[in-house]
Amino acid sequence: MKQMNLLQAINSALDLAMAQDERVLCFGEDVGAFGGVFRATSQLQQKYGQQRCFNTPLTEQGIIGFANGLAAQGQLPVAEIQFADYIFPAFDQIVNETAKYRYRSGNQFNVGGLTIRSPYGGGIHGGLYHSQSPEAYFTHTPGLKVVVPRNPEQAKGLLLAAIRDPDPVLFFEPKKLYRAAVGPVPEEDYMHPLGQAEVLREGQDITLVAWGAQVQTIEQAADQAAELGISCEVIDLRSLLPWDQETLARSLRKTGRMVINHEAPRTSGFGAELVASLQENCFYSLEAPIRRVTGWDTPFPLALEKEYFPNALRTLDAIQACLDD
Numbered sequence: 001m002k003q004m005n006l007l008q009a010i011n012s013a014l015d016l017a018m019a020q021d022e023r024v025l026c027f028g029e030d031v032g033a034f035g036g037v038f039r040a041t042s043q044l045q046q047k048y049g050q051q052r053c054f055n056t057p058l059t060e061q062g063i064i065g066f067a068n069g070l071a072a073q074g075q076l077p078v079a080e081i082q083f084a085d086y087i088f089p090a091f092d093q094i095v096n097e098t099a100k101y102r103y104r105s106g107n108q109f110n111v112g113g114l115t116i117r118s119p120y121g122g123g124i125h126g127g128l129y130h131s132q133s134p135e136a137y138f139t140h141t142p143g144l145k146v147v148v149p150r151n152p153e154q155a156k157g158l159l160l161a162a163i164r165d166p167d168p169v170l171f172f173e174p175k176k177l178y179r180a181a182v183g184p185v186p187e188e189d190y191m192h193p194l195g196q197a198e199v200l201r202e203g204q205d206i207t208l209v210a211w212g213a214q215v216q217t218i219e220q221a222a223d224q225a226a227e228l229g230i231s232c233e234v235i236d237l238r239s240l241l242p243w244d245q246e247t248l249a250r251s252l253r254k255t256g257r258m259v260i261n262h263e264a265p266r267t268s269g270f271g272a273e274l275v276a277s278l279q280e281n282c283f284y285s286l287e288a289p290i291r292r293v294t295g296w297d298t299p300f301p302l303a304l305e306k307e308y309f310p311n312a313l314r315t316l317d318a319i320q321a322c323l324d325d
Helices: 006-020 045-049 062-073 087-099 135-139 154-163 216-224 245-255 270-285 312-324
Strands: 004-005 024-028 054-055 076-080 115-120 143-148 169-174 182-185 198-201 206-210 232-236 240-243 258-263 291-295
Touching: 004 006, 006 024, 006 045, 006 076, 006 154, 006 182, 024 062, 045 054, 062 076, 062 087, 076 135, 087 135, 087 216, 115 154, 115 216, 135 143, 135 169, 135 240, 135 270, 143 154, 143 182, 154 169, 154 182, 198 216, 198 270, 206 216, 216 258, 216 312, 232 245, 245 258, 245 270, 258 270, 258 312, 270 291, 291 312
Parallel strands: 024 054, 024 076, 076 115, 115 169, 143 169, 206 232, 206 258, 258 291
Antiparallel strands: 004 182, 143 240, 198 232
Protein backbone atom coordinates (compact mmCIF):
# COMPACT_ATOMS: atom_id res chain seq x y z
CA MET A 1 0.00 0.00 0.00
CA LYS A 2 1.12 3.54 -0.72
CA GLN A 3 -0.37 6.89 0.25
CA MET A 4 -1.74 8.55 -2.88
CA ASN A 5 -4.04 11.39 -3.72
CA LEU A 6 -6.74 10.84 -6.31
CA LEU A 7 -4.61 12.21 -9.16
CA GLN A 8 -1.75 9.87 -8.30
CA ALA A 9 -4.17 6.94 -8.17
CA ILE A 10 -5.49 7.80 -11.63
CA ASN A 11 -1.93 8.06 -12.92
CA SER A 12 -1.03 4.73 -11.35
CA ALA A 13 -4.01 3.03 -13.02
CA LEU A 14 -3.10 4.45 -16.42
CA ASP A 15 0.53 3.44 -15.96
CA LEU A 16 -0.42 -0.15 -15.10
CA ALA A 17 -2.89 -0.43 -17.96
CA MET A 18 -0.37 0.92 -20.49
CA ALA A 19 2.38 -1.35 -19.20
CA GLN A 20 0.23 -4.47 -19.48
CA ASP A 21 -1.42 -3.84 -22.85
CA GLU A 22 0.19 -1.91 -25.69
CA ARG A 23 -3.28 -1.23 -27.14
CA VAL A 24 -3.96 1.26 -24.32
CA LEU A 25 -3.44 4.84 -25.56
CA CYS A 26 -3.89 8.12 -23.65
CA PHE A 27 -4.65 11.35 -25.45
CA GLY A 28 -6.39 14.69 -25.07
CA GLU A 29 -5.63 18.37 -24.70
CA ASP A 30 -2.17 18.89 -23.17
CA VAL A 31 -1.94 15.32 -21.81
CA GLY A 32 1.50 14.63 -23.33
CA ALA A 33 4.69 16.14 -21.92
CA PHE A 34 2.60 18.63 -19.91
CA GLY A 35 0.69 15.81 -18.18
CA GLY A 36 -2.72 17.43 -18.54
CA VAL A 37 -4.08 20.51 -16.82
CA PHE A 38 -4.22 18.59 -13.51
CA ARG A 39 -1.12 16.42 -14.25
CA ALA A 40 -3.11 13.16 -14.25
CA THR A 41 -1.03 11.82 -17.15
CA SER A 42 2.30 13.09 -15.85
CA GLN A 43 5.35 11.11 -17.04
CA LEU A 44 3.33 8.74 -19.21
CA GLN A 45 4.60 10.18 -22.49
CA GLN A 46 8.18 9.99 -21.26
CA LYS A 47 7.64 6.34 -20.30
CA TYR A 48 5.59 5.06 -23.24
CA GLY A 49 6.43 7.46 -26.04
CA GLN A 50 4.57 9.99 -28.14
CA GLN A 51 2.67 7.35 -30.09
CA ARG A 52 0.87 6.13 -26.98
CA CYS A 53 0.44 9.33 -24.95
CA PHE A 54 -0.04 12.47 -26.99
CA ASN A 55 -1.72 15.84 -27.35
CA THR A 56 -4.72 16.43 -29.57
CA PRO A 57 -6.06 19.62 -31.15
CA LEU A 58 -8.49 21.61 -29.00
CA THR A 59 -11.57 19.90 -30.39
CA GLU A 60 -13.63 17.66 -28.12
CA GLN A 61 -15.71 16.34 -31.02
CA GLY A 62 -12.49 15.42 -32.80
CA ILE A 63 -11.04 13.73 -29.71
CA ILE A 64 -14.02 11.40 -29.31
CA GLY A 65 -14.43 10.84 -33.05
CA PHE A 66 -10.78 9.79 -33.23
CA ALA A 67 -11.23 7.63 -30.11
CA ASN A 68 -14.25 5.89 -31.66
CA GLY A 69 -12.17 5.06 -34.72
CA LEU A 70 -9.31 3.66 -32.66
CA ALA A 71 -11.67 1.57 -30.52
CA ALA A 72 -13.44 0.24 -33.61
CA GLN A 73 -10.04 -1.06 -34.80
CA GLY A 74 -9.39 -2.93 -31.55
CA GLN A 75 -7.35 -0.36 -29.64
CA LEU A 76 -8.11 0.61 -26.02
CA PRO A 77 -8.14 4.42 -26.10
CA VAL A 78 -8.41 6.45 -22.90
CA ALA A 79 -9.56 9.86 -24.10
CA GLU A 80 -9.43 12.83 -21.76
CA ILE A 81 -11.91 15.70 -21.96
CA GLN A 82 -10.10 18.43 -20.03
CA PHE A 83 -13.23 19.57 -18.15
CA ALA A 84 -16.61 17.84 -18.15
CA ASP A 85 -18.16 21.23 -18.94
CA TYR A 86 -16.58 20.97 -22.39
CA ILE A 87 -17.81 17.49 -23.16
CA PHE A 88 -20.88 18.92 -24.89
CA PRO A 89 -19.20 19.59 -28.27
CA ALA A 90 -18.55 15.81 -28.27
CA PHE A 91 -22.12 14.98 -27.23
CA ASP A 92 -23.13 13.83 -30.70
CA GLN A 93 -20.10 11.55 -31.02
CA ILE A 94 -20.71 9.99 -27.57
CA VAL A 95 -24.49 9.63 -27.75
CA ASN A 96 -24.99 8.86 -31.45
CA GLU A 97 -21.76 7.02 -32.25
CA THR A 98 -20.04 5.61 -29.15
CA ALA A 99 -23.23 4.40 -27.47
CA LYS A 100 -24.89 2.99 -30.60
CA TYR A 101 -21.98 1.55 -32.57
CA ARG A 102 -22.46 -2.07 -31.46
CA TYR A 103 -26.24 -1.96 -31.73
CA ARG A 104 -26.47 -0.47 -35.20
CA SER A 105 -23.95 -2.97 -36.58
CA GLY A 106 -25.79 -5.98 -35.18
CA ASN A 107 -22.80 -6.73 -32.95
CA GLN A 108 -20.44 -6.99 -35.91
CA PHE A 109 -18.44 -3.99 -34.69
CA ASN A 110 -18.08 -2.18 -31.38
CA VAL A 111 -16.15 0.58 -29.63
CA GLY A 112 -16.32 -1.14 -26.25
CA GLY A 113 -12.64 -0.55 -25.58
CA LEU A 114 -13.17 3.21 -25.23
CA THR A 115 -12.85 4.96 -21.89
CA ILE A 116 -13.54 8.69 -21.60
CA ARG A 117 -12.01 10.39 -18.57
CA SER A 118 -13.03 13.85 -17.44
CA PRO A 119 -12.66 16.02 -14.33
CA TYR A 120 -16.09 17.10 -13.16
CA GLY A 121 -17.96 18.94 -10.42
CA GLY A 122 -17.22 22.02 -8.36
CA GLY A 123 -15.04 22.80 -5.41
CA ILE A 124 -12.09 24.56 -7.08
CA HIS A 125 -13.69 28.00 -7.59
CA GLY A 126 -13.94 27.35 -11.32
CA GLY A 127 -17.16 29.26 -11.91
CA LEU A 128 -19.95 28.24 -14.22
CA TYR A 129 -17.79 26.80 -17.05
CA HIS A 130 -15.50 24.61 -14.95
CA SER A 131 -17.76 23.24 -12.21
CA GLN A 132 -20.70 21.41 -13.76
CA SER A 133 -21.89 17.87 -13.06
CA PRO A 134 -23.34 16.57 -16.35
CA GLU A 135 -23.72 12.89 -15.47
CA ALA A 136 -27.51 12.81 -15.88
CA TYR A 137 -27.28 13.68 -19.59
CA PHE A 138 -25.38 10.46 -20.23
CA THR A 139 -27.31 8.13 -17.93
CA HIS A 140 -30.19 8.66 -20.38
CA THR A 141 -28.14 6.91 -23.09
CA PRO A 142 -28.32 3.11 -23.48
CA GLY A 143 -24.98 1.68 -24.53
CA LEU A 144 -22.80 3.68 -22.13
CA LYS A 145 -21.53 3.03 -18.64
CA VAL A 146 -21.07 5.95 -16.23
CA VAL A 147 -18.75 5.72 -13.22
CA VAL A 148 -17.77 8.21 -10.48
CA PRO A 149 -15.17 7.30 -7.79
CA ARG A 150 -15.18 8.69 -4.25
CA ASN A 151 -11.51 8.35 -3.22
CA PRO A 152 -8.06 7.34 -4.54
CA GLU A 153 -8.35 3.61 -3.79
CA GLN A 154 -11.71 3.45 -5.56
CA ALA A 155 -10.50 5.59 -8.45
CA LYS A 156 -7.65 3.25 -9.34
CA GLY A 157 -9.70 0.05 -9.11
CA LEU A 158 -12.68 1.47 -10.99
CA LEU A 159 -10.55 3.03 -13.74
CA LEU A 160 -8.68 -0.22 -14.37
CA ALA A 161 -12.05 -1.99 -14.56
CA ALA A 162 -13.38 0.67 -16.94
CA ILE A 163 -10.42 0.35 -19.32
CA ARG A 164 -10.88 -3.43 -19.47
CA ASP A 165 -14.67 -3.41 -19.64
CA PRO A 166 -16.25 -4.59 -22.92
CA ASP A 167 -18.49 -1.49 -23.04
CA PRO A 168 -17.61 2.20 -23.49
CA VAL A 169 -17.27 3.93 -20.12
CA LEU A 170 -17.58 7.58 -19.10
CA PHE A 171 -15.33 8.02 -16.07
CA PHE A 172 -16.02 11.27 -14.21
CA GLU A 173 -13.32 12.29 -11.72
CA PRO A 174 -14.36 14.71 -8.92
CA LYS A 175 -11.76 17.43 -9.33
CA LYS A 176 -12.56 18.71 -5.84
CA LEU A 177 -10.87 15.54 -4.55
CA TYR A 178 -7.87 15.46 -6.89
CA ARG A 179 -5.42 16.60 -4.23
CA ALA A 180 -7.72 16.82 -1.21
CA ALA A 181 -8.47 13.09 -1.02
CA VAL A 182 -5.47 11.09 0.17
CA GLY A 183 -5.41 7.49 1.32
CA PRO A 184 -3.74 4.09 1.08
CA VAL A 185 -3.82 2.58 -2.41
CA PRO A 186 -2.41 -0.81 -3.45
CA GLU A 187 0.52 -0.38 -5.83
CA GLU A 188 -0.35 -3.61 -7.61
CA ASP A 189 -3.13 -4.23 -10.13
CA TYR A 190 -6.73 -4.62 -8.87
CA MET A 191 -10.24 -3.83 -10.05
CA HIS A 192 -13.57 -2.89 -8.50
CA PRO A 193 -16.75 -4.17 -10.16
CA LEU A 194 -18.73 -1.76 -12.31
CA GLY A 195 -22.46 -1.55 -11.70
CA GLN A 196 -22.18 -2.43 -8.02
CA ALA A 197 -22.82 -0.01 -5.16
CA GLU A 198 -20.93 -0.26 -1.87
CA VAL A 199 -22.47 -0.10 1.59
CA LEU A 200 -19.97 1.91 3.63
CA ARG A 201 -21.87 1.94 6.90
CA GLU A 202 -24.72 -0.19 8.23
CA GLY A 203 -27.68 1.60 9.79
CA GLN A 204 -31.26 1.08 10.86
CA ASP A 205 -33.14 4.40 10.70
CA ILE A 206 -32.44 5.88 7.26
CA THR A 207 -30.37 5.27 4.11
CA LEU A 208 -28.08 7.95 2.66
CA VAL A 209 -26.96 7.63 -0.98
CA ALA A 210 -24.41 9.65 -2.96
CA TRP A 211 -21.53 9.28 -5.44
CA GLY A 212 -18.18 10.96 -6.01
CA ALA A 213 -17.23 13.83 -3.71
CA GLN A 214 -20.69 13.89 -2.14
CA VAL A 215 -20.03 10.58 -0.41
CA GLN A 216 -17.86 12.50 2.06
CA THR A 217 -20.79 14.85 2.62
CA ILE A 218 -23.25 12.11 3.53
CA GLU A 219 -20.64 10.49 5.78
CA GLN A 220 -20.31 13.81 7.64
CA ALA A 221 -24.09 14.06 7.87
CA ALA A 222 -24.25 10.49 9.20
CA ASP A 223 -21.72 11.39 11.91
CA GLN A 224 -23.78 14.42 12.92
CA ALA A 225 -26.97 12.36 12.90
CA ALA A 226 -25.34 9.74 15.12
CA GLU A 227 -24.83 12.40 17.78
CA LEU A 228 -28.61 12.82 17.75
CA GLY A 229 -29.16 9.09 18.10
CA ILE A 230 -29.99 8.49 14.42
CA SER A 231 -28.54 5.38 12.79
CA CYS A 232 -27.72 6.00 9.09
CA GLU A 233 -26.88 3.44 6.44
CA VAL A 234 -24.40 5.02 3.98
CA ILE A 235 -24.11 3.86 0.36
CA ASP A 236 -21.72 4.92 -2.40
CA LEU A 237 -23.48 4.29 -5.71
CA ARG A 238 -20.15 4.25 -7.65
CA SER A 239 -21.74 3.31 -11.00
CA LEU A 240 -24.65 5.38 -12.27
CA LEU A 241 -25.20 3.41 -15.46
CA PRO A 242 -25.92 0.65 -14.79
CA TRP A 243 -26.86 1.41 -11.20
CA ASP A 244 -27.23 -1.15 -8.43
CA GLN A 245 -30.96 -1.16 -7.79
CA GLU A 246 -30.81 -4.35 -5.72
CA THR A 247 -28.45 -2.93 -3.07
CA LEU A 248 -30.38 0.33 -2.72
CA ALA A 249 -33.75 -1.43 -2.63
CA ARG A 250 -32.55 -3.88 0.01
CA SER A 251 -31.36 -1.01 2.19
CA LEU A 252 -34.57 1.00 1.69
CA ARG A 253 -36.72 -1.99 2.62
CA LYS A 254 -34.71 -2.26 5.84
CA THR A 255 -34.73 1.41 6.91
CA GLY A 256 -37.93 2.63 5.25
CA ARG A 257 -36.40 6.06 4.63
CA MET A 258 -33.82 7.48 2.21
CA VAL A 259 -32.01 10.72 1.38
CA ILE A 260 -30.18 11.04 -1.95
CA ASN A 261 -27.45 13.68 -2.28
CA HIS A 262 -25.93 14.89 -5.54
CA GLU A 263 -24.12 18.04 -6.66
CA ALA A 264 -25.94 18.49 -9.97
CA PRO A 265 -29.11 20.62 -10.15
CA ARG A 266 -32.28 19.09 -8.76
CA THR A 267 -34.54 19.09 -11.81
CA SER A 268 -33.93 15.93 -13.89
CA GLY A 269 -30.84 15.14 -11.81
CA PHE A 270 -29.95 11.46 -11.55
CA GLY A 271 -31.46 11.38 -8.07
CA ALA A 272 -34.88 11.72 -9.68
CA GLU A 273 -34.37 8.42 -11.53
CA LEU A 274 -33.33 6.70 -8.30
CA VAL A 275 -36.38 8.04 -6.49
CA ALA A 276 -38.82 7.00 -9.23
CA SER A 277 -37.40 3.48 -9.59
CA LEU A 278 -37.13 2.81 -5.87
CA GLN A 279 -40.61 4.08 -5.07
CA GLU A 280 -42.01 1.81 -7.80
CA ASN A 281 -40.33 -1.21 -6.27
CA CYS A 282 -40.30 -0.38 -2.55
CA PHE A 283 -43.50 1.62 -2.08
CA TYR A 284 -44.96 -0.57 0.65
CA SER A 285 -41.70 -0.44 2.61
CA LEU A 286 -41.57 3.37 2.70
CA GLU A 287 -42.16 5.15 5.98
CA ALA A 288 -41.72 8.58 4.35
CA PRO A 289 -41.13 10.04 0.87
CA ILE A 290 -37.57 9.76 -0.41
CA ARG A 291 -35.88 13.14 -0.19
CA ARG A 292 -33.23 14.72 -2.44
CA VAL A 293 -30.52 17.16 -1.37
CA THR A 294 -28.99 18.66 -4.50
CA GLY A 295 -27.43 21.64 -6.20
CA TRP A 296 -29.75 24.48 -7.13
CA ASP A 297 -31.47 24.97 -10.47
CA THR A 298 -29.13 27.79 -11.47
CA PRO A 299 -25.86 28.09 -13.37
CA PHE A 300 -23.00 27.18 -11.06
CA PRO A 301 -22.16 30.40 -9.14
CA LEU A 302 -18.59 31.55 -8.57
CA ALA A 303 -19.09 33.90 -5.60
CA LEU A 304 -21.70 31.64 -3.95
CA GLU A 305 -20.04 28.27 -4.52
CA LYS A 306 -20.30 27.21 -0.87
CA GLU A 307 -23.99 28.10 -0.81
CA TYR A 308 -24.57 26.02 -3.93
CA PHE A 309 -23.17 22.79 -2.52
CA PRO A 310 -25.59 20.27 -0.96
CA ASN A 311 -23.57 20.15 2.25
CA ALA A 312 -23.78 18.05 5.41
CA LEU A 313 -26.05 20.52 7.23
CA ARG A 314 -28.60 20.51 4.42
CA THR A 315 -28.38 16.73 4.40
CA LEU A 316 -28.92 16.57 8.16
CA ASP A 317 -32.00 18.78 7.80
CA ALA A 318 -33.35 16.36 5.21
CA ILE A 319 -32.64 13.39 7.49
CA GLN A 320 -34.56 15.00 10.35
CA ALA A 321 -37.42 16.03 8.09
CA CYS A 322 -37.65 12.50 6.71
CA LEU A 323 -37.77 11.03 10.21
CA ASP A 324 -40.48 13.54 11.21
CA ASP A 325 -42.76 12.58 8.29
